[in-house]
Amino acid sequence: MSLAPKLAFRNLFHDRLRLIATVIGIVFSIVLVTVQMGLYVSFERMVTVMIDHADADLWIVPRGTKCFEDPSLLDERERFRALSVAGVASAAPLVIGFAQWRTPSGGNTPIFMIGSDPRGAGLEPWNVVEGRADALAIPGAVAIDRSYFDRLETTRVGEYAEIGDQRVQVLAITNGIRSFTTTPYVFSSIERARAYTGTAANKASYFLVRVTPGANVMQVRDSLRARLPDTEVLTTAEFRERSANFWMFGTGAGFALFAGAMLGLIVGTVIVAQTLYSSTKDHLNEFATLRAIGSSGGYIHKVIIFQALLSALIGFCLASVIGWIVVLATADTALPVVITPLMTAALLVLTVLMCVVSAVAAIMKVTRIDPAMVFTR
């Protein structure tokens, strides 16, 4: 085996303190990037969670809708028009909007209602862990999520509360349907949601269109657009993208996360470049000796790159451990940090890239090395 990796390894471990500094730099940087990326993924998932779980091929939305949580209203007439378009199998109304939840102890807390027809296509609660989703057909039934037990002061199926002065009973409990806005989602039938949010009986927030089997979704979309000029008709993917873009970039949240990640990378690169450079300077005598005994520039670069890669690997492993701790620690919070396999791979590539870029300064230093210095030292 070539001695270059061994030399790199020994150089690295020769100065423990510097190695620790290097690794801390990498870990700090990669954990920061992980958290930012994890929040980004989590945030993106969260802002589109309703769209992802709705039973729709196409969404008929009020003109100018920016995201799912941007309620304005459509008229039922549009729904009937939509139903007359060839290829439309169903168009289920969905009502969303803010309402007030009155806790059993008498406190008030804002909630976000989602009402759809429990018998038709729409947006039913998923991940039901207690009770049943189809119980929402019972008048006054609602579904809440476990994560809002504290806020809603309700912890069991069968408990009563009030929404806008009307008595409701919790008949289903879900797990993990969480809003990034921290306002709890509450599911009910569409009629009740209209009542709680003060929406007229002939109005709805969205119409969720299913196309007939075999129909071309894009063609149906285009026909609907022609037929319903006062609305917008979007495929699920289009609505999803619009919603995500609005939250990520319309609000600056995405930019903040991106800037945080960049900052992490820059700080990490600077720290690693600095320690690698000073390590190279300390071992300059050895690199000059290598050069003197006839080593090519490439061989010396290999040693430095190995040092960088080794640091990257150590840093990445430690950062992964910390990353997982962060994931576990935030799993039950409003905005959990999510790490996907793709992200892990991307982070590894990023770490390696960061360390190799950091090696450039060191490599430039040894490239200018004068082998004759070995005679005078």
Add this chain to the structure above:
Amino acid sequence: MTEPVIEAIDAVKFLGEGAGRVQALKGVSLAVGGGELTLLMGPSGSGKTTLLSILGCMLTPTSGTVRVGGRATADAGPEELAKIRRENIGFVFQSYHLFPTLNALDNVRLALDVRGENSHRAMQKSKEALARVGLALKMASYPSELSGGEQQRVAIARAIVSNPAILLADEPTAALDSENGHAIMEVLAEIAREQSRGVLVVTHDPRIVPFSDRIVSIEDGKIIGDKRPADGEARADKSGTAAAERTDKPSRKDRKRKP
């Protein structure tokens, strides 16, 4: 002497910049061949190291020619010079320049590794080289666990393991006591004779004179003497004090035979 292995012709070297600019070599011609041990002697600051660096393709002369194996090195860049060193020259330094984080065997192997040799055979060669300098039992020792003399032996093993045509040593015994210095010189002399390698040793240590086949004297950047002491005479003169001063006459090599 057969064909010279390395040769400097009218080498001039300026070192430093501005007010500190010094003409370290003022037109030096020297050819070193295989199979003999040549001493390059002269007072401190006379240009010995500079000449060795130029012969060893570590420095390029300001003017003049350097030939290695008959090939001129004038247009070679740093990478090509490294290649010339790799293929022809072994170096031994006053301060050993071993890698403190590698053991003796790896220090020697490194010389082959930079040449792209890292097979089992390279390991074998490295062990042989260490055995030849008398360190068969210290292969796993780190430089810090070795005496100065032993460290210099490792350095010699590293220099010869790649089987270079010539070995250049800059004051290899200067950091050693006389006993160890003596032993190192014996090793170097043996290498010159048994392996028919050229060995050029820079020194201002007269104790070394008895080991030499040829003594070149340099002063103030110019060669002022080049002689071959008769074998018996040199060997007898163990104190070696005056040897360096007794400049040439009979056996002076005609280095100017080539243009």
